[in-house]
Amino acid sequence: MAIRWKSTRSADAAMVSLSEAIGQGLASDGGLFVPERLPRLQVSDFDGLSSLPDVAGRFLKDFFSGDSLEGQLSQICSSAFDFAVPLRSFSDGPRVLELFHGPTAAFKDFGARFLAQCLVRTRSEFTVLVATSGDTGGAVAAAFWKLKGAKVVVLFPEGRVSPRQQKQLTAWGENIRALSVRGDFDDCQRLVKAAFQEPALRDSLQLTSANSINAGRLLPQAAYYVHASLAYFRETGRPLSFFIPTGNLGNALSALWAREAGLPIGKITLCTNANRSLSEFYRSGTWKAFPTEATLANAMDVGNPSNLERLLTFQAKPSELVAHGVGTERVDDDAIRDGIQAFDRRWSEAICPHTATAYQAWVRQGEPKDSALVSTAHPAKFETIVEPLLGYKIPVPSTLDFILTRTEKFTTIDPELDALRTELRKN
Numbered sequence: 001m002a003i004r005w006k007s008t009r010s011a012d013a014a015m016v017s018l019s020e021a022i023g024q025g026l027a028s029d030g031g032l033f034v035p036e037r038l039p040r041l042q043v044s045d046f047d048g049l050s051s052l053p054d055v056a057g058r059f060l061k062d063f064f065s066g067d068s069l070e071g072q073l074s075q076i077c078s079s080a081f082d083f084a085v086p087l088r089s090f091s092d093g094p095r096v097l098e099l100f101h102g103p104t105a106a107f108k109d110f111g112a113r114f115l116a117q118c119l120v121r122t123r124s125e126f127t128v129l130v131a132t133s134g135d136t137g138g139a140v141a142a143a144f145w146k147l148k149g150a151k152v153v154v155l156f157p158e159g160r161v162s163p164r165q166q167k168q169l170t171a172w173g174e175n176i177r178a179l180s181v182r183g184d185f186d187d188c189q190r191l192v193k194a195a196f197q198e199p200a201l202r203d204s205l206q207l208t209s210a211n212s213i214n215a216g217r218l219l220p221q222a223a224y225y226v227h228a229s230l231a232y233f234r235e236t237g238r239p240l241s242f243f244i245p246t247g248n249l250g251n252a253l254s255a256l257w258a259r260e261a262g263l264p265i266g267k268i269t270l271c272t273n274a275n276r277s278l279s280e281f282y283r284s285g286t287w288k289a290f291p292t293e294a295t296l297a298n299a300m301d302v303g304n305p306s307n308l309e310r311l312l313t314f315q316a317k318p319s320e321l322v323a324h325g326v327g328t329e330r331v332d333d334d335a336i337r338d339g340i341q342a343f344d345r346r347w348s349e350a351i352c353p354h355t356a357t358a359y360q361a362w363v364r365q366g367e368p369k370d371s372a373l374v375s376t377a378h379p380a381k382f383e384t385i386v387e388p389l390l391g392y393k394i395p396v397p398s399t400l401d402f403i404l405t406r407t408e409k410f411t412t413i414d415p416e417l418d419a420l421r422t423e424l425r426k427n
């Protein structure tokens with residue numbers, strides 16, 4: 001039976017298929033799409049399957065059944081997930097699930113590539129318009145690069161992204177264009193919203209969004225939790241717990257979906273940086289957004305996590321979440337620095353500041369066995385933080401090196417819709 005998608009808000013908003021949920025982004029009542037139910041799977045359902053695309057295809061089967069993309073699921077998985085997802089071991093230490101072997105060296109590649117492969121199969125000519133404060137825009141650009149019929153326009157705040165991030169936004173060429181906006185990230189987001197609200201622009205360019213609340217970015221992330229927990233269970237006969245660096249809660253949601261579908265996953269710990277909305281919620285039981293605080297783990301600098309509504313569809317109260325095996329730890333910048341150094345001292349390996357939050361949470365919980373730290377980015381992406389702490393140079397992986405050696409090309413615009421409109425019309 002096909003799994004349809006419902007809104008987090010009103011129970012009676014019409015349910016849609018996966019490709020409709022992907023195309024619409026947000027539900028008609030402004031809520032977020034969540035699956036009406038999850039598949040009921042057992043380890044034996046995956047017998048004979050071990051590669052990431054094969055495991056992903058099996059996990060996603062019920063979501064695609066009856067959908068217009070049903071016949072293309074295995075092709076979508078093999079094109080989107082064409083890089084390694086090692087679950088490494090460290091002696092007397094945790095497992096580490098490395099999610100940074102894709103083209104932009106961070107886990108956002110999984111969602112962006114899957115979404116791209118779905119969209120090119122449902123539309124003929126379209127323009128993806130995306131505002132970015134750093135990692136997302138690069139993953140989206142890389143995912144759509146050279147895909148037929150697709151164009152991408154990335155807006156980023158002038159002078160506010162790191163040099164390596166800027167390369168990942170501006171050096172693709174071909175069907176990817178970058179606009180440097182004289183303003184901040186909020187200006188970029190405002191311009192994107194304004195463009196979507198202008199019917200003439202939206203329709204003539206077939207504007208499409210690829211933002212992080214899209215179901216087509218969250219669902220595929222479950223695949224690496226399925227893959228890792230299966231591999232661990234086959235090896236040890238035990239479920240695997242995950243420590244997940246968390247900002248907007250997208251990555252964590254994907255793990256919950258995989259566990260809810262019956263995979264052998266133990267406890268899930270949401271590891272945040274100093275931003276406190278989640279830990280305060282657990283402490284007080286009342287949800288409150290906080291102003292965003294800048295930290296060393298900047299991809300997790302979120303004061304009001306956009307996927308909270310989805311988390312609360314599982315259990316509405318922190319006490320229930322805890323009983324349900326979903327905990328949280330808050331890790332400030334001093335502890336992040338300490339974590340990067342400690343991990344290197346113990347296992348001679350550099351980790352990124354986001355992964356360091358997971359390491360510290362694991363230590364605080366008494367270094368439990370059967371646990372994996374989710375490593376969301378390669379440390380070479382954050383070399384200005386990590387190298388001074390460790391005192392050595394971190395080799396750049398070949399995926400990242402490819403884009404770092406290309407030439408940047410971008411246009412700078414004023415933060416006005418007129419300026420964006422002029423640029424879009426040139427497309």
Ligand SMILES: *Cc1c(COP(=O)(O)O)cnc(C)c1O
Nearest residue numbers: 246247248249250251299376377
């Ligand atoms: C986006 C990101 C995160 C946070 O993931 P969410 O899905 O927003 O919780 C963590 N680490 C890195 C490197 C990221 O790019």
